[in-house]
Amino acid sequence: MSIGQYSYEEYLSVVRSFHGYTAPGLAAGGFMVDLALSRMPDGVLFEAVCETRNCLPDAVQLLTPCTVGNGRLKIINLGRFALSLYDKHSGEGVRVYVDAQKVRAWPEVEAWLFKLKPKREQDCQLLLEQIRQAGPELYGIETVLVQPQLLGKRRRGAIGCCNLCGEPYPIDDGAICRACAGKTPYLVPGAEHFERPFDGPALDAAPLRDTVGKTALHDMTMIVPGKSKGAAFVNRVMKKGSLLEETPENC
C-alpha cells in the first residue's frame, strides 16, 4: 500500500509536518490523488480542481506539482469531497470522488464522512486504519472535461499605486484597490470597536466616478458655514458632475 513515492506511513509523516496532524481527510485524499495521477497520461502538463476547501487541497499540494500559489490548483467550493486533474490546455481529465455506497462497507469511515457521531467518540486510529485497508476502494473515478473559461492563465494587467492606501494593485480593479473599496478583512483604524449591526447584504464603497447612474445609499448633508445645514441629496441618482456642479464654491 503506497501513496505516490511514499509508503502509507511515510505519507502520514509528511502530512503531519505540512498539515499539522494526520487528518483522515488527508489520508483519504492521498489515495484519491494517487488514483487520479495513475490515470493521467505521461507527460501531460496538468492542473487541479478541488471541490472542497477541507483537507483535500493539501493532499494535492503534497503529491502533485499543483499549488495554490503557483496557480495550478483551483479551489471551487462545491461541498463535495472530490478532486480533478486535467490537461491544462485541452481540459480533459479525471475526477475522483468519495463513493457514498462503497463507504457503507467501512463503518468508521461512514461515521466520519456523514458525521454520524460526535468527534470525541470517533476512534481515530481505527478510522485511519480503515482508510488504509480500503485503499482505493472507497472512491469513484470518471472522466471530465473542464469548462474552457477555466483554462489558460489569468492575466492581471497593469499595476499601479492605489490612490488611497498607496500600495501596488491591479489598476483594472478601479481607481482604488479592492481593500480600500470596502473588501478589507480588517477593522478600520480608529473604528476598532466596529461590529456589523445586522446580517444584511455586504455593501461596497465605490469611487465617485463609478457611481454615475446609481442611487446613493445615504442622504448627503450640505453644510454652508454660518448659513445652512441640511439634507442636500435625498435618495439621489448620481449624475456626472453631481457633487461638484451642484455644490456652492465654498463647500
Add this chain to the structure above:
Amino acid sequence: MSIGQYSYEEYLSVVRSFHGYTAPGLAAGGFMVDLALSRMPDGVLFEAVCETRNCLPDAVQLLTPCTVGNGRLKIINLGRFALSLYDKHSGEGVRVYVDAQKVRAWPEVEAWLFKLKPKREQDCQLLLEQIRQAGPELYGIETVLVQPQLLGKRRRGAIGCCNLCGEPYPIDDGAICRACAGKTPYLVPGAEHFERPFDGPALDAAPLRDTVGKTALHDMTMIVPGKSKGAAFVNRVMKKGSLLEETPENC
C-alpha cells in the same frame, strides 16, 4: 540573511521543490512571512490571510503551520501583495505589505512588481539577488485587527447525499449539491461542445421547491400527446404546487 529555519539558498531550494521554480514572489514572500513571524508573540495560536492568490500563499504554507487545507490560511483576493498573521481568537495581528516607495531604490524589483518591462527582458538572477540584498527593507509592517466574522471555525453542518449526483454534500446547501445546482466547473456529459453564448451574468439552476415566488426564466411548453402543444407558463411567477396542480394528469 536567513528565512525562518533556512538560509536564503536553502529556502529557494525548498521553494523549487514545492512551488516548481524560484518565483521572485516567493523570494519576497519568504522575507515577508519571516518579518510577520518575528512580530508575533510566542505561543500565540495564529492564522493567516493572504491578500493575493499569487505566490504568497505558498510562502505562508512553507514557513508557518497555516495551510489552505487545514483552514488556517485564508486567501482574500484584494490584489495587494500583502499578508497578515493574527491571533486566532482575538484577531490581533501584524500585516506585512510591499512598500511602493521603498521598492524604488531597487530597479529590478520595481520593474518586476510594476511590470515595467516584458517578462523575457527581466534579469531573473539580478531580481532574486536584489530581493535578497534588500532583505526586509522592501516591506512595511502595521498592526491590524481582523474582523470578528472571520474568526472562529466554519461549521459545515450535517452531511447527506445529493438527490441528483448521489455524492455526500453539506445539506445546508439545499436539496441538491452546489455542483448539480449549476456551479459545476465541468462540461455536462452529452453537451460537451457547449460554450457560453455570451458574457452575461452566471445563472443558477434551482430545485423546484426553492422557486416559489421567483419568475421562471424560460416559458415552459406543455405537450398533451395527440391533443396540443404550446407555451403553458409564460413569464410565470412560481407558486407552491404550480407545475403539479396545473398540469393535466397524463402529462
